């Protein structure tokens with residue numbers, strides 16, 4: 001984004017302006033955009049929530065939030081510039097009067113800041129409120145585009161809770177909005193490393209010729225969190241790891257790894273290719289639901305030496321809950337590039353460490369050359385895309401350990417964004433908010449890919465719904481996950497890359 005130009009005039013309208021997302025992620029991202037010179041001079045923020053606050057109190061709470069949460073020293077000039085442009089409107093989302101008042105406020109903002117009637121409506125609200133806000137915005141005429149004035153809506157995940165509800169939400173959105181006005185956000189796609197997957201694959205001659213079933217043994221995609229569910233018990237207990245992470249974050253990363261090169265770097269070209277990957281995924285037969293899907297829940301344990309209660313003892317969780325906090329899947333993509341190459345996906349809470357990464361494991365070299373030497377194990381060449389907390393790429397290969405014998409050790413070439421570009425890791429919201437303002441939907445999900453993702457996991461949801469009485473595997477908080485996930489991947493002679501590498505001479 002360094003060479004980008006500022007976005008055009010607009011107002012960012014945040015529904016849910018008093019909430020966690022606004023404080024922790026949206027406003028810091030807006031501030032970073034200002035610091036990077038990417039906000040237009042004609043810009044303003046209008047916050048909407050139920051809580052009674054003045055605009056001054058709203059600005060104050062965001063400023064305090066920034067100081068507490070960001071760990072950054074605030075640039076007072078940049079903040080003051082933003083603060084002057086922040087308005088607040090208290091109102092109920094189900095009350096048509098809220099939208100009448102909002103329309104009036106936006107008119108005033110347009111006159112004062114020359115924002116040109118361009119509005120970006122951000123839904124930082126519970127998903128249960130999405131439909132009524134769309135309906136009310138539609139009824140008030142606020143999402144109707146006029147000549148040169150654009151109107152866009154940004155929707156946070158979850159986009160539905162199953163295939164039927166995702167379809168319903170899409171149909172409702174289309175009643176009032178054109179698909180081009182809808183930006184379904186998945187903040188994973190704003191992360192530099194995730195975007196770098198496309199650059200790595202398609203801007204380098206080295207990898208693409210090897211990127212297929214002839215050379216790749218399998219792919220592992222891991223999103224591990226060390227924190228438990230904290231205060232989000234009510235939401236999480238109704239959602240679970242599968243719905244929360246798989247059809248969005250994990251599938252987004254998987255499609256970037258697996259898709260064909262798009263014909264151009266344009267939103268629909270990329271999204272078409274991602275859609276084809278999802279459409280090529282084998283549906284889960286009854287048999288595969290048992291062999292290729294693992295769910296589990298964390299039991300009491302220790303993370304970083306601190307005790308963590310069992311999931312069922314967490315606040316606002318049903319003590320008899322069978323909600324999964326861990327899920328692992330084996331997916332097969334039925335196309336020429338990937339036939340026979342398994343994609344293993346896993347995600348969970350209260351695991352040994354926080355780590356998101358993709359491992360592309362290449363096939364082993366034939367052993368013949370080293371038959372009469374002490375080499376008993378050949379290295380796996382792993383290309384690792386590190387997504388968080390580190391951002392970067394590493395390549396592991398075998399090298400001769402110095403000495404008279406031929407012994408092979410694993411070595412690693414490692415590129416870290418923070419070291420090479422001296423870049424601070426961002427949350428991803430900076431890029432995504434900027435893209436919404438300039439109308440570039442490349443990094444946002446389209447209705448059909450959302451529905452395809454739900455179509456893949458719907459049989460799992462159905463199976464689990466019918467089998468809630470089955471014993472749910474447990475894993476101790478702070479561990480690598482349930483044994484069942486190791487058994488699943490081990491069935492084909494493979495192993496997960498450990499979250500915490502064993503203490504050997506070799507990097508992992």
Ligand SMILES: NC(=O)c1ccc[n+]([C@@H]2O[C@H](COP(=O)([O-])OP(=O)(O)OC[C@H]3O[C@@H](n4cnc5c(N)ncnc54)[C@H](OP(=O)(O)O)[C@@H]3O)[C@@H](O)[C@H]2O)c1
Nearest residue numbers: 016017018019020021049050051092093124125126127156
């Ligand atoms: N927090 C995150 O890190 C995160 C990350 C990704 C996605 N999300 C998604 O972002 C959305 C917001 O999450 P959050 O964590 O910010 O939730 P939150 O802290 O509970 O905030 C919800 C916001 O919505 C407002 N609100 C709720 N019901 C309302 C109503 N009937 N009328 C008017 N305002 C209402 C609340 O304000 P009042 O109480 O003042 O009305 C509050 O500002 C959710 O869809 C969540 O899934 C959050």
